[in-house]
Amino acid sequence: MAPLNPYTYIQCPCSDSASLGRPSDATSPTSADGDEEDNAFDPRAPRANFSLYPLEYLLYCEDCHQIRCPRCITEEIATYFCPSCLFEVPSSNLKSEGNRCTRSCFQCPICIGPLSVTSIEAPPSDPSLLVPDRAGTPHTTYSLICSYCSWSSTEIGIQFDKPNSIHAQLAKIRNGGASRLTAKERKERRKELSHRGGEAALAASSEAAAGQDMDLETQFANLKLFYNSQLADPNAGDNGFSSLGDLGFSSPSSLSRIMNLYTGGKLHDPRAKSKLGAMREAITADEGLLETDLDESSLITQLHQSDFLDTASSTQICSQPPNLGETYIYGAARFNSSLRPVPYLLRTKRSKRCPVCRHIISKPEAKVQTTRFRIRLVAGSYIPSITIRRLNLPGPNGPAAPAILGDLLEPLKPVHFVLTFKNPIFESLKVTLGAPAKTPGRFPSKVTVLCPQFDIDANTDVWDEALKENDRESSGRSRRRAGTESQFQVEVGKIWERGRNWVSIIVEVVPASLKLEPGRDVLKQDEDVLEIPMFVRIEWEAEGGGDDAASGTGRDKDQKEKKELAYWCVLGLGRIKQG
Amino acid sequence: MSSKRHSILPAVSAGPKPPVHFSSSITIAESALLTGTNLITISSESVIHPRAKLDSLAGRITIGRRCVVHERTMIGAIGTSGKVTEQAVTLGDYATVEVAASIEAGNTIIGEGTTVGVGSKVGAGAVIGKHCTLTPHTEVPAGEVIPDFTVIYSNGMRRIDKRGVADLKNKGQARQIDVLRRMIPTNPAKFA
Ligand SMILES: [Zn+2]
C-alpha cells in the first residue's frame, strides 16, 4: 500500500448553507469536550469530498473575512487568447469568428501535435539555368506539417499560396484542393448579378450554384434567402399597403416576426398563421433543398479497402471544428484521410469575485504573456497553515525509534503528532481548537488535543526578530532545543514549541483497531486512514474601518477591531496497521 | 574523462575487442564502446557519437553510409532469446539511431533513412522498412515487419508518411553530418 503523507484539508464554509456569506458566529465551539460532537464534521461523509481543499486552493475575501473556495467564487473572463501564438482575441471577435484562433495556429488532426507551415518547393526543372524562363521564382506553395506524426495537409489535398493567414485560406479550400466561395463572397456575387439584372443573369447564378457542390453554408444561405422571400411574398398578396416596403419596421410581417421573438413564438398572430400556411417549401437546390444521398456504396467500398487504423476515432471526429465547407451533413469525416487541421481553441484568463460582496479576489495581469496577478488574495496569507509531524516519544524500555513519515500506525497504541501552526498575518492570532474525542466512522480513534488554546505571535520582520533573538535565547524558548526530545514530557495544556510566528502543539491519538468480524464485512477504501476533523477558530485584531491588516505597530490600539474566523479542517495522519 | 570511466567500469572495457572494418571517412568518438567477437562494419561518412555502444557478441553489425548513431545507444543488445546469428544488426544508409535507443541483435534490419527515436526499443529480428519514423519511446516487438514510410507514434499507432520528403531528409542528414564531423573528434585508430 502506498505510504500516506500527512495532509491538511480545509473545509470551505460555503458547503454549510447556513453560514453562506457571513462569518460564522455563535455555533463555534470553544472547548474540546463532547458538546459539539453531534454536529461534528465527518470527513468520510460523501458530501465532504466536495468541500475539502488544501490550503493552496483557497482564496480569501478581505471584506467578508471568509474563505472562498473554487465553488463559491464567481468567475469573469478577462482575456481570450490563443495558447499557441498568445494573441489576445477581442471578445467582440468571438461572436463573429468563434472560439478558435483565426491566425495560423493549427493542431494535427491525427495526433493533436502543433502544425507548422512549411514551404513545398517545386523542384526546379533545370537547376543549371540561372535565370528561370518563367517570370519570378518557381511557384512556392505551403503546407501544414506535423513534426511528430508526419501528417501533412497535402494528404488531404490542401496547399496554401501564402505562409500567413492560413485560417482564412483554409476556409476557402475543400479537401482535395477545390476552392469554395465563402458566404461573403457569394453574397457579393449575388449582388453583382442582381445589379446587372435580368432573367439571364439569375439563371446563370442558379446554374453556378447547382454546379458547385452544395455545402452546409451554401445550403443555409439558400434556405434563408428562400424563406425570407416567402415571408415577404404572401404579405404582398394579402395587404394593400405592402408597397410601403416589406423591410421597414412598420411592415406587419416584420412586426409579427419581432413579436414572435419576444413572446417565444407561442402567441401567434392569427394573421401570421394564415400567412405561414400560404408558404411553400423549397423545391430546388437554389432554394436550399438538399436531396439525401442514400447511395453509400462508395463509402462502403472505401471501408472495405481500408483497415481499422484508417478510420477516424471518435475523439478525432469530436475535435474537428465545424466545417461549413462540408459537402453535406451526411458522411461527415469517417476516415483519417478526410480530417482537416484543427485550429487551436482559445483559452481564457479569468478574474474571480466574491459572490457576496462582489469584490475582486483574484485578477490576472491583462497581458497574455505575463503570468503575474494584479490581485490575488490567497487564503494562505490570511489563515494559519498547519503542518503535521509524527513524534516518537521514548517508551519506558529504551530510546525512541526515529519516526518515519508514512509508517503504519499501531492500533490501540497512543501516538503523538506535532501540529505546527504558522501565522501569516502581521497581527498576533488567538487560536482555539476543537476536535471530537472520537473520530467519526466505524472505527473510532480517540483524539486528545493537549493544548486547545494558544496564541501565535505576529508575522513580524524576520530581521527584527533575529536581533531580538539573543534576549529570548536565555528565556523560555531555548529550553526546547536545549535537550533532546527524550527529556521532554508531553504535558497537558502546554505548548510544545514556539517560534517567531509559529506554535507547535501535541495531539495524542489512540488509533482504533481495524478488527472486522470475520465473514461479515470488508474494509472500505481508505477506511484505514486515520483522519481527524478539527474545528479551528482564530481571533485577531485588525485595524478598524475595514482596512487591511497592515503592520499595525505604530497605531493606536483603540482603533483596532476584533475579527474572527472559524472553519473545519481535516488532518490526515496516517494509515492504521491492519490485522 | 573517458579513461576514468573505463576504470570505473572494468566489466565493460574488459570485453573482447571486436574486429572492425571502417571506411576512412567515418567519424567515431573515442569514448564509443565497441565490444563483441564478430565484425563491426561502418561505411563511409557515418557518425558514431560518444558513449554509443555497439556489441557484436551475437553476430555481425553493419552500419550503412551516412548513418548517425547518437549517445547512449545500444546496438546489438542480446535480447531475451540470447541467440547468436550471423548478422546481428544492419543499419541501412541514412539511418539515425537517437539517444538511448536500443536495437536488439538477431537479424534486425533498420531500413534506409529510418529514424529510431529517443529511447525506442527495437526487438530482435524486427525488420523496419525504409524512411520510417519511430517516435520517441516506441517499442517494436521482436520479429515485427514494418513497411516502408511507416510512422509509429503515440504508443504504437501507425500511419504512412505521405509527405514524400525522403530525398530532402537525406540531404538534411548529409548537412548534419558535415557539422557533426567538425564537432566530434574522431579516433578510428583506437578501435582498429
Ligand atoms: Zn466555498
Ligand SMILES: [Zn+2]
Ligand atoms: Zn494562434
Ligand SMILES: [Zn+2]
Ligand atoms: Zn500529428
Ligand SMILES: [Zn+2]
Ligand atoms: Zn466578500
